[in-house]
Amino acid sequence: MVATIAETDESAESEGVIDSHKRREILSRRPSYRKILNELSSDVPGIPKIEEEKSEEEGTPPNIAAMAVPTSIYQTSTGQYIAIAQGGTIQISNPGSDGVQGLQALTMTDSGAPPPGATIVQYVAQSADGTQQFFVPGSQVVVQAATGDMPTYQIRAPTTALPQGVVMAASPGSLHSPQQLAEEATRKRELRLMKNREAAKECRRRKKEYVKCLESRVAVLEVQNKKLIEELETLKDICSPKTD
DNA sequence: ACAGCAGAGCGTCAACGAGT
DNA sequence: ACTCGTTGACGCTCTGCTGT
Numbered sequence: 001m002v003a004t005i006a007e008t009d010e011s012a013e014s015e016g017v018i019d020s021h022k023r024r025e026i027l028s029r030r031p032s033y034r035k036i037l038n039e040l041s042s043d044v045p046g047i048p049k050i051e052e053e054k055s056e057e058e059g060t061p062p063n064i065a066a067m068a069v070p071t072s073i074y075q076t077s078t079g080q081y082i083a084i085a086q087g088g089t090i091q092i093s094n095p096g097s098d099g100v101q102g103l104q105a106l107t108m109t110d111s112g113a114p115p116p117g118a119t120i121v122q123y124v125a126q127s128a129d130g131t132q133q134f135f136v137p138g139s140q141v142v143v144q145a146a147t148g149d150m151p152t153y154q155i156r157a158p159t160t161a162l163p164q165g166v167v168m169a170a171s172p173g174s175l176h177s178p179q180q181l182a183e184e185a186t187r188k189r190e191l192r193l194m195k196n197r198e199a200a201k202e203c204r205r206r207k208k209e210y211v212k213c214l215e216s217r218v219a220v221l222e223v224q225n226k227k228l229i230e231e232l233e234t235l236k237d238i239c240s241p242k243t244d
Numbered sequence: 245a246c247a248g249c250a251g252a253g254c255g256t257c258a259a260c261g262a263g264t
Numbered sequence: 265a266c267t268c269g270t271t272g273a274c275g276c277t278c279t280g281c282t283g284t
Contacts, residue, residue, distance in 0.1 A: 192268095195269085
């Protein structure tokens with residue numbers, strides 16, 4: 001979807017602005033849904049906790065694998081070594097000081113046994129999203145996404161639209177020209193948007209869970225309330241029998 | 245079949261708090 | 265001071281329902 005520019009900020013006038021600011025002030029002091037729910041759940045047994053962010057062991061997407069013993073080592077034309085672990089993790093060692101700019105092809109060597117002939121792996125210099133990609137065996141794509149001060153590398157399926165997680169950071173690239181700086185800014189923005197997109201999804205999921213939790217709690221309390229009212233009526237009857 | 249509506253879901257922006 | 269995660273607000277799209 002194309003980015004939508006919110007025109008509310010420009011068009012909103014005094015009243016609306018004050019209103020929204022007040023609201024914001026009130027709402028912004030609310031702790032996160034996770035906090036609220038976890039506090040709730042510690043008070044009341046039976047209310048499930050919202051699970052903390054899973055670390056690698058569970059959260060590893062299918063396209064990105066966990067760190068493992070290197071199984072394949074690739075040497076680039078610029079002398080860099082790229083080790084691909086069993087799970088797909090990449091390590092890039094940089095004997096010289098050059099980045100991966102200018103990389104044309106990768107020479108594949110097998111860490112287990114010397115290859116009968118070096119395999120040239122196709123390399124794509126620049127993809128549409130500004131990342132650099134090269135292809136390795138197993139239908140995977142190694143992507144250079146220089147989103148921070150340092151370029152980072154990832155393995156993903158060729159069709160994967162967005163990076164699933166940073167695997168490892170490599171040596172700092174050389175960003176000099178205005179064009180490179182602009183590209184860098186674009187990459188940073190893309191990364192920020194991507195992260196926020198995921199965060200928003202997660203936030204909504206937590207919110208739904210929180211609301212569900214509150215609803216079930218309401219149901220429980222309503223039942224309790226009903227029981228207490230009935231009990232009260234019974235006690236009333238016992239304590240003040242009718243004198244007819 | 246079509247238009248109109250409501251609700252859900254999504255992407256983005258902006259503001260804030262916490263951590264470094 | 266800066267970065268990053270969180271979340272409300274807003275606008276947009278999609279989908280299912282309902283009335284004509």
